[in-house]
Amino acid sequence: MAVTDEAIEKIKGMIVSGALQPGQRLPKEADLATDLGLSRNSLREAVKALSLMNILDVRQGDGTYVTSLESPLLLEALSFIVDFHRDDQVLEFLAVRRILEPAAAAMAARSVTAEQVAELRELLDAVGPADGIDKLIAADLEFHRRISQATGNRVLCSLLEGLSTPTTRARVWRGLTEPTALERTLAEHTAILDAVEAGDAEAARAWSTVHIANLERWLESVL
Structure with missing residues (x-):
């Protein structure tokens, strides 16, 4: 040693x-x-x-x-490390997100507050397909961040925050090149939030899985 x-x-x-x-x-x-x-x-x-x-x-x-x-402090190093990912690793990051984010959505359905739901509704209502890609991607990132925060699990929040950065470029790319991507993303966000608000953990898990899987499938088709 x-x-x-x-x-x-x-x-x-x-x-x-x-x-x-x-x-x-x-x-x-x-x-x-x-x-x-x-x-x-x-x-x-x-x-x-x-x-x-x-x-x-x-x-x-x-x-x-x-x-x-505290876990969030220690896991900040993860964000630094993943900044060095190669483009050919993006699908691997998405695969991990597909495991963790549906779990987060299910957890959020069991613990979300009325105030958090209202804030998420306000976030979704503030953007639309006519908005610029930068605003839409920022809203996308914030939506997922708030869903994870609604779980109350700081370790999970930190992990998902670190995993979000490597897939941002793919989200932008899809938004610019796939005509229906923005409308589909907004619809999927609404479905996730509807399930979370209803306290339907399995529906929230399913819609979150569909949401991440759609990005995965698109990326696989263009790589």
Whole structure:
């Protein structure tokens, strides 16, 4: 194991064991290096790596702290990683969305509030086929974001947010090249929301599956 990897594992072990708690400040560098049997250089490299993963927060002039370790914060790294996807991987991202988004829609049908439904209705009513592609795509992204938020599951919200970015270009491309894509998307969004509002989890799951599968099929046909 590389020295830096060993340092990362030792700090991770302290956090997992509870020796370091969320929000707690790490001991001074020299003291921590001695306690862990590490060189100060390897400790610094480990701290840098863990700060990039939002596990540690380095505050200049103050010290290094364990972050809140909340799932949304830790999963921000996923959004950074998926930005490096290749175009030929978009179908793989869509396949994962087809697993998670219908589950989110079903969960939302069981937990959505009247206020959330009203906000989603307002969002759908604010766009139409005559609007520009940029506005429609922004509304599409926001619709899916709010459906996932209605689940109350922050881990699922963060995962879906990270998976949404790689498929945005495909959505734009479809909107520009398929004549009926925009009307179909709006109709499918309405069907999903109707099922969610009715508390029909299985209908919400089914319509969400259809929605993602239609984009998948279109993309497969043009690649």
